[in-house]
Amino acid sequence: MSAPSGSAAWTGQRGQVTRLLLLRHGQTPLSIEKRYSGLGDPALTELGEAQAEAAARRMLARGGIDAILSSPLQRARQTAEAVSKAIDVPVEIRPGLIETDFGSWEGLTFLEARRQDPEVFARWLGSSDVAPPEGESFDVAGARVNAALAEIVAEFAGRTVLLVSHVTPIKLILQTALGVGTSILYRLHLDLACLSVADFFADGNATVRLVNDTSHLGGPDSPALTR
Numbered sequence: 001m002s003a004p005s006g007s008a009a010w011t012g013q014r015g016q017v018t019r020l021l022l023l024r025h026g027q028t029p030l031s032i033e034k035r036y037s038g039l040g041d042p043a044l045t046e047l048g049e050a051q052a053e054a055a056a057r058r059m060l061a062r063g064g065i066d067a068i069l070s071s072p073l074q075r076a077r078q079t080a081e082a083v084s085k086a087i088d089v090p091v092e093i094r095p096g097l098i099e100t101d102f103g104s105w106e107g108l109t110f111l112e113a114r115r116q117d118p119e120v121f122a123r124w125l126g127s128s129d130v131a132p133p134e135g136e137s138f139d140v141a142g143a144r145v146n147a148a149l150a151e152i153v154a155e156f157a158g159r160t161v162l163l164v165s166h167v168t169p170i171k172l173i174l175q176t177a178l179g180v181g182t183s184i185l186y187r188l189h190l191d192l193a194c195l196s197v198a199d200f201f202a203d204g205n206a207t208v209r210l211v212n213d214t215s216h217l218g219g220p221d222s223p224a225l226t227r
Contacts, residue, residue, distance in 0.1 A: 016158035022170045022196040023162060025075040026051035031192060035109050038102035044078045051193035051217060052079040056086035058216035065089055066159040071097040080164035096148025099166035103135025128182040138185055145172040153200045177206035193217060
């Protein structure tokens with residue numbers, strides 16, 4: 001099924017459009033305590049599973065999803081599998097969508113990481129080329145994510161694809177789509193199980209259509225799913 005293209009005509013963008021639905025995974029034990037969660041592999045909590053089911057219902061109602069691509073980490077795979085079950089589209093694992101490696105800060109809170117490595121932490125907050133000890137910088141992660149993005153846009157030209165990933169890769173994809181600097185990595189907030197949408201065109205242009213939407217997690221007949 002083709003991604004919509006008519007709405008792009010007035011912007012001057014040309015060629016087939018690949019629409020990417022960017023879904024962040026649901027809650028894990030580390031996200032409850034606001035701890036760095038990179039390459040560690042916690043499972044979803046009960047609330048995280050409910051968030052994934054809510055996202056799945058939204059994708060079912062939306063329709064028109066041609067493929068589901070997921071980070072290899074368990075929290076993303078569980079979220080993707082909930083959608084897969086609802087819409088009967090298989091999940092494909094894409095290693096390039098994995099979260100940033102936070103190295104020795106894995107499992108720490110913001111304050112704990114700052115206390116452990118105050119000088120590195122201060123530089124990390126101000127520069128995307130600084131890596132946590134034993135981890136990777138946002139620049140390194142960005143190169144990986146952008147390589148995966150280019151492959152996906154080429155492979156799924158003219159189609160709609162659900163990418164289930166993590167906060168940093170989604171921010172990096174939005175950064176590329178918007179053509180902005182690295183400040184977006186520090187200033188943009190993305191909630192658990194939120195949906196963002198970006199269109200990528202064959203001529204290299206892109207349009208961001210939605211950011212951090214959690215409407216599927218609330219409503220008068222729904223439990224509180226946004227924690």
